[in-house]
Amino acid sequence: MNTGDTSNLVRVYDTLNFVEENYSRLISVKELEQVSHYSYRNIQRIFKYTCGETIGAYQQRLKVENAYKMILYTRETLSSIALEVGFANVASFSKAFRLHFGMSPSEARERKLPLLAGAEIVPQETATRLMPEIIYVPPVTVYYQSAFIDYNHEEVEALWERFMLHQFDGAGTVFYGIVADEPLIRESLKCRYDACASTQGIKGKLPSKTIPAGRYASFMHYGSYENIEDTYQKIYAGWILDTHLEFAPTPVIEKYIKHPDNTASIAEQETAIWLPLQ
Structure with missing residues (x-):
């Protein structure tokens, strides 16, 4: 993350945090201006310079990445996941997911075990497992x-x-x-x-x-x-x-x-x- 004027950075952090907390819904221009204390044009410019992507691109990435986490670590249906992260339907979810990850949500679920295996995450003996x-x-x-x-x-x-x-x-x-x-x-x-x-x-x-x-x-x-x-x-x-x-x-x-x-x-x-x- 690039650093610059401290007040600018704090405002970007506030915007970043606001988008993280509200990524699954439509965020209005007025809300972004209120949380950042900048005009919409200025916060977009400063956000992209600081974080390397636009606010809209960041929100879309949060949607598909959080969806991928849910595919990996929950048993929710793909339609439920799509709605939970803010997509109107499975078709729009699948399109955005494929653009970001190069595969469909159903393929991601099928590749769960190979993905874990590729990261050298393989089952351990019960006796050696950490318990929370x-x-x-x-x-x-x-x-x-x-x-x-x-x-x-x-x-x-x-x-x-x-x-x-x-x-x-x-x-x-x-x-x-x-x-x-x-x-x-x-x-x-x-x-x-x-x-x-x-x-x-x-x-x-x-x-x-x-x-x-x-x-x-x-x-x-x-x-x-x-x-x-x-x-x-x-x-x-x-x-x-x-x-x-x-x-x-x-x-x-x-x-x-x-x-x-x-x-x-x-x-x-x-x-x-x-x-x-x-």
Whole structure:
């Protein structure tokens, strides 16, 4: 994500967040102007410069990508998914989906297991599977900074280094990461990741958003963040393949319980991974 004037960036973040929360319905010009405090022409121009695509293209991408998540992780019918993400009918859904992914929604469902296998997500023995705690999380207001990055330790760490320049009050601040995109379906694109804190930064204004309330499957990762992908691999190759629960298309949340700022021991670091449930 390109950066420029801070006030412009906050307004773009507010617009981005508004579109994410309302992607499945028609968003009016007046609403975009109200949330961004810019004319429609100006927010379109600034949004495209900052995010690399128009607001309309971003909303359409959210529709089809969230639909793909539901194809992968729920048992809903394709017609139900089409309506839920904002398409008037299956025909318009199928057309948009094929334009974005090069295949129909029904083909995507048929390719689910090959897709998982291609990502080396194959069933594990029951005895070695990680099991989650099913929790309810109330809504949490956070202040955040976004980046479109490769989801790996180095790029996430670089974002956090920039984010922590805001100097948060460490006494009561809780830190979160929001993994907004599903890497499985975005092989050639950067994934959006938000570095979040429960209190505003002392230096510089940050935009705010709400981590949605709801049920989550909570898994624990212990030790360095560098190998958190190993824990994700165990989650996706184990419990997630045969659970009777269905997943929501909202982002995965990481809660950093023990991290380098509050423990000197790498072995004591703890990260909760929350997978949203329907």
